[in-house]
Amino acid sequence: MLEFPFKFESCRNKKGQMKIQQMIFMIIAVIILFAMVGLFFLSTAFSSLRKSATTLAQEESMLLVSRLANSPEFSCGNAFGNSKTNCVDFDKVAGLKNHIGEYSDFWGVAKIEIRKIYPSGEKLCTEANYPNCEIFKILDKNVNTLPYSHNFISLCRKELNDKITYDKCELALLMIASEDRTNGN
């Protein structure tokens, strides 16, 4: 006689427990769904942010390269006769190479180099072979970079021939590249 109400109680308890379990599963599922949607949204937002950072970096390097030759560390000034635009003083840049540690973040780019167009070649410039070389790496941060932006320049220096000092200018490319941050480096 006494067993019946107990059986009925335990049956109701079990049903209640089932419902709580169902609800917990439901809540966990909803949270997981929200988390997944959130993660998807965040990854999309971050990838578009990285893309726009890359576009901005590329735009900046394009705008910078057109003006870099006229900046004080590169420009010829009046050292080779009258003022010239897009003229790079090779002797000054050679001096800059010795101070490049101080300038590593100055222009906000990862690579700066000068490549002679004529006479062309692949010889890298060092202290020993300067100025008889074709590629002068001014800054190289050894990181992944975006494609180079370049600008044509006249590369001028002082030369000595038979005790006569004269100005020598050659056609060259001033090339800069920004760091590629798209891979999360």
Add this chain to the structure above:
Amino acid sequence: MKFKKNSKGALEISFGWLFAILAGIVIIFIALYFSSKLINVQQESISAQTGKEIGSLLNPLETGFESSQTTSITIPTETKINNICDIDGEFGTQSIQLDQKSFNKWVETDVAVSFYNKYIFSEKEIIGKKFYIFSKPFNFPFKIADLMYIVSSNERYCFVGATNEIENELSKLNQSNLILDECNEGDIQVCFGTKDCDINVNLNLNYVEKNNTKMYFVDDSPELMYAAIFSEKKIYECQIKRLMMRVEKISSLYLEKESLTQEKGCDNTLGIDLGMLSETAKNIEESKELEIVKIEADNVDEGNNARRCFLW
């Protein structure tokens, strides 16, 4: 939804419903919290992007052999540009931080975009939608940098009694907020020779008086005079210090160049003077001391003009 009433008339809600309501409230609050955070992040990223774009747009303002360049920037929303100057590091830092108006309320962001090769002279906060920017090269005695001046189109500067040279230059800039002589009420008056204006320029003693403070410039450097006119003292002094840091660095580049060109038959006469210029520029503390560095700069310039091969 069915709620039972007990015999005393109170609502009897089952545990399941109570739990669901509480869980729903928690989920909604979490969703609201994260979405508000996300909106903040989006706004910060927009501010950072706009700041970077402004910085990129300043690149074409670098002068070649022009005496000045001018441009304007229009931003769709009301924007506050915070000009931040810092002298730490090799060259100091120029940062700009943007706050934009959203639903008529300023949304402040912590993201500042920094540059090492730019020198912006302005008030600490510039507010508006349209901003005029002009740049002038600064030579001391060789080219040091291009100075950029940013003014909001909301502010009109009225120049009274300026010299012909200054008037010509301002007319050429063709900026609608830089007015000559015919001042209106609410204009910021810039007076030359007379006192009691918002900004007083003394061309004899080479200083600009603004908000009861004096900012000094040197002879033959109108670019520094403009810098003082458009800047707050704190920004001006900081940028002067940064410019002198660059004088120090570029002097050492010319020292290197001199020793390199000496092997090619050029003279070696400027080493000591360049060293002195570099040292005095390094030790400058405020604009008042610019005169001392100017003496060294003039010495170096004379020396360069007397050389067979010019260094700059």
